[in-house]
Amino acid sequence: MIKKPKPIIQESYQFSIAPMLDCTDRHFRVLMRQISLKALLYTEMIVAKALEHKNREKLLEFDEIEHPIALQVGGDNPKLLSEAAKLAENWGYDEINLNIGCPSQRVQSGNFGACLMANPNQVAKCIEAMKQGSNLPVTIKHRIGIDNLDSKEHLLSFVDKIASAGADRFSIHARKAILTGLNPKQNRSIPPLEYEKVAHIKKCRPELTIELNGGLKNQKECINALKIFDGVMVGRAVYANPLLWNQIDEIFFGEKAKIISASQVIKGLIPYAEKHLNRNGRLWDICKHTLHLVQGVKGARKWRNELTQKAQTPKADLDVLEKAARQLEDAGL
Numbered sequence: 297m298i299k300k301p302k303p304i305i306q307e308s309y310q311f312s313i314a315p316m317l318d319c320t321d322r323h324f325r326v327l328m329r330q331i332s333l334k335a336l337l338y339t340e341m342i343v344a345k346a347l348e349h350k351n352r353e354k355l356l357e358f359d360e361i362e363h364p365i366a367l368q369v370g371g372d373n374p375k376l377l378s379e380a381a382k383l384a385e386n387w388g389y390d391e392i393n394l395n396i397g398c399p400s401q402r403v404q405s406g407n408f409g410a411c412l413m414a415n416p417n418q419v420a421k422c423i424e425a426m427k428q429g430s431n432l433p434v435t436i437k438h439r440i441g442i443d444n445l446d447s448k449e450h451l452l453s454f455v456d457k458i459a460s461a462g463a464d465r466f467s468i469h470a471r472k473a474i475l476t477g478l479n480p481k482q483n484r485s486i487p488p489l490e491y492e493k494v495a496h497i498k499k500c501r502p503e504l505t506i507e508l509n510g511g512l513k514n515q516k517e518c519i520n521a522l523k524i525f526d527g528v529m530v531g532r533a534v535y536a537n538p539l540l541w542n543q544i545d546e547i548f549f550g551e552k553a554k555i556i557s558a559s560q561v562i563k564g565l566i567p568y569a570e571k572h573l574n575r576n577g578r579l580w581d582i583c584k585h586t587l588h589l590v591q592g593v594k595g596a597r598k599w600r601n602e603l604t605q606k607a608q609t610p611k612a613d614l615d616v617l618e619k620a621a622r623q624l625e626d627a628g629l
């Protein structure tokens with residue numbers, strides 16, 4: 297079933313939560329919506345070709361509460377990517393994003409992801425096709441370079457090419473990717489962060505919307521980054537400690553402060569969990585993302601262990617979540 301298009305949100309996003317495979321699934325996104333109503337959320341990367349198949353519904357579905365939400369796709373085929381953009385619009389996504397940052401062997405063997413930084417012309421064709429395929433903002437997420445193609449000049453000429461194809465925002469992971477010898481995890485820590493290369497792009501092309509990604513650990517670092525960049529994108533530090541980010545809406549979007557506790561997050565998830573269980577989903581799909589809500593306080597490990605044990609049983613129901621919320625509330629969390 298195709299969802300009705302919804303009006304496109306033309307807002308500038310100063311803060312986004314990075315796409316992360318196996319982390320930013322719809323359940324984690326709904327969890328983050330208990331903490332921030334404003335941050336731009338991304339799906340995990342979906343290979344454009346997979347959207348040709350029948351199970352596209354499962355890949356594209358999201359909950360209304362997840363807006364604003366961007367669909368991230370991977371691919372190198374302009375026609376498929378144009379169709380993906382059209383689908384994203386029809387499904388009500390707010391943005392479509394092309395992944396030019398993933399260095400995995402599997403992605404390289406499909407000739408997409410970070411390896412395409414060596415082929416700006418092809419990336420430009422993809423962006424143009426996505427723009428033609430939909431009215432959504434078309435954005436790109438990429439590295440500062442790959443292997444020996446890591447000069448400031450190469451990065452600037454890559455960005456220029458993609459800008460002239462019509463990209464609406466550049467989310468730049470401030471590390472190069474090393475395509476042989478490092479796995480994706482190592483490629484997120486071993487190549488050094490080089491914020492100055494992203495800053496150079498913003499300085500040379502102030503008219504472009506440039507979002508900084510990579511290594512940002514807390515709200516203060518993000519505020520500092522916003523003195524230079526138009527937006528910040530944070531991945532691991534959000535997943536590792538979601539409540540550390542409970543002032544996003546106030547700090548980055550000027551909304552009234554709404555400090556939320558761990559028990560409130562769990563309680564907020566209950567109606568969503570009920571829908572998920574009614575569709576034969578498992579409670580653990582949701583609960584696995586809640587474990588990092590409580591940490592560094594007495595009893596945290598016990599709470600996590602108990603929730604893990606109970607929520608993993610195949611018949612785990614809402615009582616498990618309700619009890620977990622009560623325990624936190626009793627502990628003042």
Ligand SMILES: Cc1cc2nc3c(=O)[nH]c(=O)nc-3n(C[C@H](O)[C@H](O)[C@H](O)COP(=O)(O)O)c2cc1C
Nearest residue numbers: 314315316317340341395469510511512530531532
């Ligand atoms: C587990 C995991 C999965 C990731 N999956 C994706 C992905 O699907 N698409 C993508 O563009 N980047 C992916 N990334 C990279 C992040 O989006 C981000 O660029 C990177 O983690 C650096 O940001 P950070 O230091 O704030 O985490 C992934 C990162 C992690 C840790």
